Amino acid sequence: MIKISNLTKKFGSNVSLDSINCEFKKNESIALMGANGAGKTTLVRSIMGYYHPNEGEVLINGQNPIKDRLDVLDHISFVPQLPPPIRLSIAELIEYIGVSAKVDRELIKYYANEMKLDITSNLSKSFFKLSGGMKQKLLIAISLAKKSDIIIYDEPTANLDPKARDDFYRLLKQNEEDKVLLFVTHRLEEVRDLVNRQIYMDLGKIVSDERF
Template sequence: MIEIRNVSKKFGNVLSLDDLTLTLHNDDCVALMGPNGAGKTTLIRLILGYYHPNNGTVLINGLDPIKERIHVLQNISFVPQLPPPIKLNLDELMSYACKSTHVEKEAIIHFAKEMELDIEPNLNKSFFKLSGGMKQKMLIAISLARQSDIIIYDEPTANLDPKARDNFYRLLKNEKRSKISLFVTHRLDEMKELVNRQIYMDLGKVLTDEKV
């Protein structure tokens, strides 16, 4: 469970989250929507323990994501909109993911192939130098291989071509595990068959929260 209770977050004089209260339960598959500056990214970074709230409480499965961040992140898979500047090659990146998250390399390779990432010829290539689409496919493959209790995707298909998007949605539809799924998206038309809850934010508040 993700519990956000009366959380406010300011950056200087800018209020990014305004007394926000939100609870996500197991089996919630959420489309999180809203314009730029609505507070969506701030909310995600609070969940991941990147930011301290100015007021309020954030709990992930009952744990404080700042004080107990290592334990919290063990149960979360996160794919950002912009892939990080990782300098490891693909083989090294997979080895790091396996050691840090106890996932099997074969599972990562399986999902990479399902995403039609041609992984073998690129094992020694730097992740940093890959195309945006290849980076996103690799991060998605790692996230799916981890089988986390919580998965968070920030505009995950932004760098994917239509076929890769179809593969991504197919893999998500086939994933029947009980979990929390949170998608920051502007592509609600593509997500409708996946999500069972739509949350719309603006000016740091939840304006609508609907079951679908």
């Protein structure tokens, strides 16, 4: 699904990715780990087509995430560590996602309910004014409802209480088949039961790649 070949990305004189080579295949759940500045975020943003590489390439199902960005993003769900400053109400956000990404609105509400997020009584509230945990639950619900081939979570449990984490893990286990799940995390213990592969990065390189 994802093939990364000799990928190098520089910011000025700083080398963020240094000739990265790896593949992520269907039914793989990967913990992507490393210290701050290791290149994890740059790798994720390159997969999503945010950055033009200096050398090498990324292919998503054989497509270039920059040249074929709209098609590629149709296959990817992404939940960032810091929720974006969306000013829409929950109702407006769900409507927008439903129209723009062709996501079943009722399925978003279903997964939100499974995450113990009361959508009905909060529809008029601005996403921006929700608590960190509520934002995270809604973004997770949207990511699951989209039914993407590739789901990327950046520190997905950072704003979740223990019960919400359990709900999140349960829902992922129910939706992991035929997908690539990529977890950017500092805490392997939080996703250890979900992943079957661990990649550790340092100074823009992959220094270990272990399958369980």
